[in-house]
Amino acid sequence: MTTDVPYRSLPVDQGDVHYLPGPDSSRRDDVPAGATTRLELQGASSFPGTRRSIWVHVPQAVDPNAPARVMVFNDGWWYLDPDGDVRGGVVLDNLVHQGAIPPLIGVFVDPGIREDGEKNRNREYDAFDARYADFLAEEVLPAVGEHHLLSQRAADRGICGGSSGGNAAFTAAWSRPDRFGRVIAFNASFAQMPGGNPYPALLASEPPRPLRILLQAAHRDLGWNERTGNWFAENLRVAAALAEAGYDMRLVVGDGGHSANHGGVLLPDALRWLWRPAGQPSTVLPH
DSSP: OOOOOOOOOOOSOSSSOOOOOOGGGSOOTTSOOOEEEEEEEESOSSSTTEEEEEEEEEOTTOOTTSOBEEEEEESHHHHHOTTSSSOHHHHHHHHHHHTSSOOEEEEEEOOOEETTSOBOHHHHHSOSSSHHHHHIIIIIHHHHHTTSOBOOOGGGEEEEEETHHHHHHHHHHHHOTTTOOEEEEESOOGGGSTTOOOHHHHHHHSOOOSOEEEEEEETTOTTTTOSSSOHHHHHHHHHHHHHHTTOEEEEEEESSOSSSHHHHHHHHHHHHHHTSOTTOOOOOOOO
């Protein structure tokens, strides 16, 4: 099937670009708003001495008596904020109401706050280990499961994040493909992982995991024209390695710098692609 993409002129300045959100990123009068609840998690065993907030967003069409699919969002409130760049809850309500994605519960997880008041974000998100994945799988989702019936299938669980939250999403699924089968990573900070970006070499040498992955990269991301610490180049290297390894993957490249703007605008179409039925072809995203 051919997909026609309308002509759009390319901006001359690749840095000063701002993408406008589409209709699925705004509240609609004909779409019932889902219910959002807040949980407080103290003293996680994976990250002792931290506390954090978790928001659980349930679109109205979710059947409370059936195991629900789950989409975890890193940087919780930043991705949930209905007036922010991403507007995750609004997007979920619109897409579930349309039937564009299956009914699913959004779990928006803030980074930990240490006892000294400092954020634990980079320690949690940039690390190349399974601790954050284990934390989500063994502590966060069971806590949500005390109030909602959740599917235990990896294919029914996705994770999304941007910047350090983007490589955290990738690492969570890489480390625990038995718990997470779908990934969205916007402007992932592979370039600042301690010890360097491990994924191009790992993807070339290890058997493929059962993952579906969407990456977004920005032409003018941090260090875009540097030989080292080049966030744009590291995202391209991961995307190329995924393609060469035969993954169900998609790369969307946009203009602009290191911000949540383009990823936020892409979220509705990224979720459509991520949750499309098995066997459905990977179609072109419009941005």
